[in-house]
Amino acid sequence: GENVEQHPSTLSVQEGDSAVIKCTYSDSASNYFPWYKQELGKRPQLIIDIRSNVGEKKDQRIAVTLNKTAKHFSLHITETQPEDSAVYFCAASIGSGYALNFGKGTSLLVTP
Amino acid sequence: DGGITQSPKYLFRKEGQNVTLSCEQNLNHDAMYWYRQDPGQGLRLIYYSQIVNDFQKGDIAEGYSVSREKKESFPLTVTSAQKNPTAFYLCASRHPSGSSYNEQFFGPGTRLTVL
Numbered sequence: 290g291e292n293v294e295q296h297p298s299t300l301s302v303q304e305g306d307s308a309v310i311k312c313t314y315s316d317s318a319s320n321y322f323p324w325y326k327q328e329l330g331k332r333p334q335l336i337i338d339i340r341s342n343v344g345e346k347k348d349q350r351i352a353v354t355l356n357k358t359a360k361h362f363s364l365h366i367t368e369t370q371p372e373d374s375a376v377y378f379c380a381a382s383i384g385s386g387y388a389l390n391f392g393k394g395t396s397l398l399v400t401p
Numbered sequence: 402d403g404g405i406t407q408s409p410k411y412l413f414r415k416e417g418q419n420v421t422l423s424c425e426q427n428l429n430h431d432a433m434y435w436y437r438q439d440p441g442q443g444l445r446l447i448y449y450s451q452i453v454n455d456f457q458k459g460d461i462a463e464g465y466s467v468s469r470e471k472k473e474s475f476p477l478t479v480t481s482a483q484k485n486p487t488a489f490y491l492c493a494s495r496h497p498s499g500s501s502y503n504e505q506f507f508g509p510g511t512r513l514t515v516l
Contacts, residue, residue, distance in 0.1 A: 295443075298441075323504065333444070393442060394441075
């Protein structure tokens with residue numbers, strides 16, 4: 290299937306700093322881009338998503354930006370807290386359908 | 402996410418055996434999905450189904466089979482043809498077709514170990 294590349298694979302920041310995770314996709318027909326957070330041993334949970342007709346979306350400390358031309362999107366977390374520590378996955382829809390291709394994940398560690 | 406369940410939570414299989422993982426949802430979702438998660442590999446799509454009695458292969462369908470006889474249920478069978486089945490398996494479901502919501506809701510997962 291089409292690839293979704295995610296970087297970095299690990300990220301360590303101090304509490305209060307910002308964290309940025311970047312993803313690129315190859316399927317030009319993709320139109321939906323969610324971000325999931327997965328805590329150790331738990332199921333992934335959606336934290337924010339964006340459609341291809343929008344360039345940026347914010348929800349409190351979390352924001353996502355999308356550049357369709359360059360086929361990349363990013364997750365921004367401001368004022369990080371220790372409870373933000375988890376693995377974050379980006380994903381892109383397979384074409385304009387319902388299935389998703391996921392990135393390999395970023396392990397975020399926020400140290401007090 | 403409490404409306405989608407998977408069982409069992411842990412499953413042990415001997416080599417050469419087929420095993421079936423259960424996934425049930427009461428969210429009235431049309432689409433259901435199976436993913437496999439390995440350390441450092443993210444989530445990889447095995448099979449998905451958009452409606453009852455219809456399903457499509459994902460990227461890593463070899464060695465797996467599914468059925469979708471009821472809207473609420475999407476069981477996954479890991480066959481003996483799957484050479485490296487030890488992994489964490491996640492089931493997900495999505496809002497009805499035509500909905501403006503695209504979010505996939507995940508079940509709690511089944512950890513399969515081959516002995």
